[in-house]
Amino acid sequence: MFKITIGSKTFEMKTINVTVWNEYIHEQTDPAVAERYPKGIHNTIAEGLQPYNFNIRTATLEQPEHGLTKEVLDQTDVLIWWGHLAHEEVADEIVERMYERVLNGMGLIVLHSGHFSKIFKKLMGTTCDLKWRIADEKSRLWVVDPAHPITEGIGEYIELEEEEMYGEFFDIPAPEQLIFISWFKGGEVFRSGCAYHRRQGKIFYFQPGDERYPTYHNHEIIKVIANAVIWAASPHGAAPTFGNAEPLEDIN
């Protein structure tokens, strides 16, 4: 946070602290993925977000505490999550730590196969299951809420030549704000951009991003993620208090 004064007006500038988390396995075991994302999906996303002036760090599964120490999470305004093969290897203690941070105001952006992550399932209260197909298939993400800031700078839809199909039924609570619906060439649709509030925190699920495709090199996809960071980092209210409460008015 810093201030700038121009003429008689002073602006508060808040730099958003973003942590991009990746399980970082495919890139180290699959040569085709390694070629596509030589420094890992997390670094491709981080580089894509460079123009947006966030303070970005990355973290991966293999690091101590998966790179998500209490200090890191306390300093994170928005956490971006990519995982696929190793959801079960994420320690419950770290999941609980993220959960508390979301309830206390940290934004969370869950990408693609992260739908099955422990943290997303715990926050949704459902299985987050879905249909899927790997067929190098065209998809098109249609904007269905053009008032939402996450759609800024995007046209009526985003077209991806090749992506993994995710299809309905997607076993999530009805999105509080449904922002994108995807069309897939094979005949399915998917609620592919879904926003939620949980206590003081904001959550956005975004469907694209299978490791087989260069999706995170796509500027429109990065733009949506950047918009989601700004949305998820927007201010929130005070922490509520719970438990036994004295009356505010005379009861008798």
Add this chain to the structure above:
Amino acid sequence: MFKITIGSKTFEMKTINVTVWNEYIHEQTDPAVAERYPKGIHNTIAEGLQPYNFNIRTATLEQPEHGLTKEVLDQTDVLIWWGHLAHEEVADEIVERMYERVLNGMGLIVLHSGHFSKIFKKLMGTTCDLKWRIADEKSRLWVVDPAHPITEGIGEYIELEEEEMYGEFFDIPAPEQLIFISWFKGGEVFRSGCAYHRRQGKIFYFQPGDERYPTYHNHEIIKVIANAVIWAASPHGAAPTFGNAEPLEDIN
């Protein structure tokens, strides 16, 4: 309403009064439509609904007061609406009468091109505009809320070999319950089953049913409409009172 006693238990049986409204122009001017719907879309829908034991009447634009006299509307639990060419010919006075009835608890089911009807636009507060294309095109309506009673008896989707495409952005308020999302072969998606409450009344918009196609001869489409009738006729609460109100508690 009548009662049946079986052993020690008494059941109240409510017969739902349904009015199927149709502007009834295409069928009288276009031979192809006349062949498809010889007695009019309204009568095809009414016949389709026969197995569901509703009390059904029909009404059309050309009748006095468009067949929607005060008496008819007062006796209507659920109004089904099909219109296309002549939205502007529906008298404002009748629109106002329907509007009052919806707010006071009458269910309203708006079909297909009824998205541009005066009554739907007035209740939504938006233009209800959309994209469209007539290309004898396959569509598939995916269930995205399988807890909703309107989906009873329907599989994971309904497939229609040929329908008019309606595409996003659909200029409506975000549905309170989004029940169907449609896939169209030409590349679009559409929020095709949308539920709303307005004061004591329930509203359901359902996309299929262009006059060029035999959609209302499709048993699954009729099943959805029947389910929607039952949902829209389900009980509601008391009429609220408005205006200057005495305090219920001692203020001083």
Add this chain to the structure above:
Amino acid sequence: MFKITIGSKTFEMKTINVTVWNEYIHEQTDPAVAERYPKGIHNTIAEGLQPYNFNIRTATLEQPEHGLTKEVLDQTDVLIWWGHLAHEEVADEIVERMYERVLNGMGLIVLHSGHFSKIFKKLMGTTCDLKWRIADEKSRLWVVDPAHPITEGIGEYIELEEEEMYGEFFDIPAPEQLIFISWFKGGEVFRSGCAYHRRQGKIFYFQPGDERYPTYHNHEIIKVIANAVIWAASPHGAAPTFGNAEPLEDIN
């Protein structure tokens, strides 16, 4: 399910199977509660629901499998839940069994202190924490969605002379349908009637019912619970399938 034919019309009659669950501890340990609810809160609710022609059984914590065997849950259309002191004593295996049944279409009505039950917290994905106060305090439940069937037969509000206060912030996801908001004399408000869908199942949380007060002898409270049973037992759609899916259209 049975059928009745009257003249040319045949009606399908579905009898709703309700299980009322109670931890049943206060009534066995606190003489004042025992006097108020001599056969337990579960039996008071079951007796209150008699006029509504449900098939009702009860179940309690102390029974084997808490009275919620697989067979019982499979035969339950709607489960009503009251618990307070012993949430942690409900076995995780039984919670998982209930969870699966809700996702597969069983209705769930969570009463009062059940907000802290394992099953409700798991389905909500939040802590479900709140403010509370025991002060024999007047509350008033205002209807804010008079189109909802749960409000049938209720006036503009229900007044309770004495209840426990529950106050905001209530740490739940925003209700999909907010039906009642409570006023408390001591100065708080509470979202006291909240409806959700989870996959094929319907959930209703209803705030009143502390064991210190005769709330479940109140006909309006029982009426709301009966309405909620009918709503939660209303039909649902087919079970979705998940996993790898063949394309429905030619992709190439």
Add this chain to the structure above:
Amino acid sequence: MFKITIGSKTFEMKTINVTVWNEYIHEQTDPAVAERYPKGIHNTIAEGLQPYNFNIRTATLEQPEHGLTKEVLDQTDVLIWWGHLAHEEVADEIVERMYERVLNGMGLIVLHSGHFSKIFKKLMGTTCDLKWRIADEKSRLWVVDPAHPITEGIGEYIELEEEEMYGEFFDIPAPEQLIFISWFKGGEVFRSGCAYHRRQGKIFYFQPGDERYPTYHNHEIIKVIANAVIWAASPHGAAPTFGNAEPLEDIN
């Protein structure tokens, strides 16, 4: 819009253009109101918003085109609306102009008795009726969505010593985001902070602000309005296109 470069980072600064509209009648006819708001409610709000660095102009009913020329509205990012006595004197043509601007992305903040304004009723599609009482009565606005940016800097509630009571049932569509619920000493509750999207535009209704009370001199009330301005001015997506659409995919 201007840019600031600090080190290697460049920030885009958008100054929000706010128009505060007031019918400005009470202040010119009622000495008590004139004393409370000597320059009119609009100027009190505008002065209250000074610290937030918006570009603010005001407009009133008596001006040509009510001060809302096409040019003014085109340059307005967020319109704040206060009206009470003269809703019917607002020209339909100006209402239509505002309506188009909201659909095209202008934010709209409707205050207090503006619930009955033509523009709010048109956008809601309902009567927006409610209960009311003038009794110099305490109210308390409870935050029920602390993740929402509109609650930034506000505690768990705002207390107003004296305000007009507005009570349920409030005849609006269920808010897409319900942010505040008010408690009134006389026994009522009210959904007092309600957010909606309409196509590209964002709308916030906020209950406090009867002309009899010094509500717009209250810093917390002004803070909520400032937060709402920032929220309503946040980016939106592209203008959708409507009408006949060529297929994006090969249909045959």
